Amino acid sequence: MTDVFREIWSYRRLIIIILTPLLFLPLPLVIETKVAECAFTLGLMAVYWLTEALPVAVTALLPAMLFPLFGIMKSSQVNPPASKPFPPTMRKHQRVPEFTRVSSPQVAAVYFKDFHLLLTGVICLATAIEKWNLHRRIALRLVNAVGVHPGWLMLGFMIGCAFLSMWLSNTSAVAMVMPIVEAVIQQILTAEGEAIEQRKRAMTGASNPGLQLEDIDAEFEKPKEKISIVEVPHVEAHNPADCPVPHSEAPLINGRYRTHQDHMMCKGLSLCIAYASSIGGMTTLPGTSPNLIFAEYIHKFYPKCTIINFGNWFVMCLPISIIVLLLSWLWLHWLFLGSDFRSLLRSRGQSERDKAVARVLQEEYNSLGPMSRQEIITIIIFILMAVLWFFRDPGFMPGWAALFPDYSGYATDATVALLLGLLFFIIPANRPTAEKYEAMISWKDFQSVMPWEIGLLVGGGFALAEGTKESGLSSWVANLLTPIGNLPPLATITIACIIVTSITEVASNAATMTIFLPILAPLAETIHINPLYMLIPTTLCVSFSFLLPVSNPPNAIVFSYGHLSTLDMVKAGLGVNIIGVLGVLLAITTWAIPIFDLKTYPDWAPVVT
Structure with missing residues (x-):
């Protein structure tokens, strides 16, 4: 029986590809309205995107095939005039009015x-x-500036990776920084072992009868002096029983780590890179694909809205990123390095491990040579x-x-x-x-x-959004969700943020954004609140995919280095998710209001009666 299930599981993608359209087929066959036909396309794409049964870029091409067949949008047309949506109850075989057919936009141009x-x-x-190699120079310079204590290293890597993610894709930033982090981790582990061996020799006097140690970094001979035991750096652990006894022969943890603290440090340094890339990416409009998708959606469906630009977005999001980044650093420090934050204020670089880490970082930076x-x-x-x-x-x-x-x-x-x-x-x-x-x-x-698949994915999202508007599906869903409008606006926005944050854990950020934009914008119009008041926080929360290795490529990259388990990522990511959502809600209720005039229903948005 187990072999049968294993065989079926190996064909799971093909099963999903075949069964999904069959399950949604009653929508266009039985209901026979444009709304139902568009809902069939939306449901099909949502399942394929969530399960990745097909590559996400291939799934994004479905509107180009299905919308013309359903008569929702034409495949190609020259200079289409402004269009009007189909009546939601229009039947499949009902004759389309002449004005509607002529004004139907072309699906190809939307891509x-x-x-x-x-x-x-x-x-x-x-x-x-x-x-x-400008990225390596920036990252190493920042890390060298903050110091070699594990806590400061974590903050330095987070700042460097977040800064790079403002201008590069999150995946590229992590792919650039993580090899540097791994080199530092290996140097720390090596230096820790050397320090322990030196301490054992100093205590026994076996290899140094005078109980004297030589400074491994000395470039000249120093006068001999007696010293006490070399201090091994200590990081407070959550469980005191986990603290190692330096002179006891303990087996390596997972075959790689001498102490529990070393393992926890490796987890923290790995996770901070993935999380910092997503936090930094949301700071600028080109920093991550959901931001770009949001900006393009606003420019397309609200052409008179001119306040979404790089400057306004940066002014609003930079404080969010700083707050979320610092609180996430404190959370990760407490979770993986312990709660002894006072150790951050003590003098740095005194232990052999700190010296070794500082040396390898400086060597890495010196190997770059002068700026070319x-x-x-x-x-x-x-x-x-x-x-x-x-x-x-x-x-x-x-x-x-x-x-x-x-x-x-x-x-x-x-x-x-x-x-x-x-x-x-x-x-x-x-x-x-x-x-x-x-x-x-x-x-x-x-x-x-160049991420060509992102171009197709975003194009498919635009086509899907245009199709939901033309068919009337977005208005139908907005009317269905109208009872939510009886809640206070902040409660409605909070619910929307929690929903998209949950969905984006199992779907790509761009796919989540393209699914929810054409639903949340009409909802905001229906309950008569500024669409930006609804869309800006949900756009930012789409970037908070921190729980699983498959949630986004940066998570997968750091997970592949082998320091983490899925449970580690879930525990850490849950806290960062909460910090992120609260940080966004704080911004949207304070300094973002005057920047985008969020408390006023704008004249560039349609009035829904």
Whole structure:
């Protein structure tokens, strides 16, 4: 019987692919309305996205196939005029009114938006940063600045990874930083073993009868002096029984760690990288795909809303990221390193382990050499891109876009990203010669970094959102959820944040965002609250996928290093999830209100009666 179940389990993807459309088939066959046909597509995509029975990018192509067959959207059409949604009760075989058929938008055009141009420019920058090792210089510089105590190391790595995630994809940031973390971990474990052996020799006098130890880092001979026992650094454990006896022969934990504290430290340093990447990514609009999907949705369905830009988003989210990052650091420190926070204030670098860690970090940084010409060019363009993004239309003052009053709204963040991103293909990396001209990045370099599947996934999300609007499904669901509107607005938003935070643990962040955007926006209109008041906190909470290794790629990367168990991630992630949701709710009820005028129903949103 076990073999039978194992055989069936091996075909689980194929079973899901076949059974799912059969289960949803009564919707278009029995109900026969445009709402039901769109719901069939939405249900099919949601199941495929949640289970990943098909690659997420392949699932995103389903609207391009199903919407034209259902008559919801045309496959292609030149310059479609503004469309009107189908009546929700329109039958499948009912003749479509002429005005509706002519105005039906094209599904193909929805798959490529301003988002894709912004993504292209950002990936050009990310490619240059990776190619010329600027990320390693930034990360190592930050870590060297904070010190070598495990608690400070954790904070330093979190700050460095969060900063990188503001401009690179979360996955790229973790892939860059985690090898450095692993090298530090191995050095710590090695130095700990050396310190224990030195302490044993000092106590027994077997290899040093005078009970004298030589400083392993000394570059010259020092006068001999008697010293006491070399102190092994101690980290408070949750269970005192777990504290090791240095001079006892204890078996290695899991074959890798000398003490329980070492194992806990490795867990904390690994998890902090994954969590910091998601926390930092939500700080900027191009930092993570849910932010970009949200911005593109607002620009498409609320074209008169001009307050969603890089500057306003950064001003609102930077305090959130700082608060969530610091509280998450304290939580992880307490969970894995103990509650002795006073040790952080003591003098650092006194133990052999701290010296060894400091040495390896400094050696890593010195191996980079002086900053190269390519790194200087990259950092100049990087700073210039951030400044132009911030001051395009900061909201509290006229931006540089005001210099073109006749073309208001023409230039976007994608314009800046493309302009500066293309410079990497033009500026020579080295002095050109008659035989060779090498630009900062090549097309091959760009292709290796560009996440093409994200482009398709986001395009499919836009098509799904357009289809739910055209068919009337989004309005139908919003009306169904209208009773929630009887609750206070903050309670409604809290429920929405908890729902998306839960769903994103088992589905990709981008897929979760594309499913809920066309549902929550009409809901906000129906209960007559500012759509941004509903969408901004849920967009941020989509990034809080911390519980499982499969929740997002950064979690999977750190899990693959073997220091963690799933239970470790669940315990730590639950606390970080709570911290994140509370931090977002704090922002949305305080400093975000004047930035986006959240307490007022805007004139750019439709009035639902």
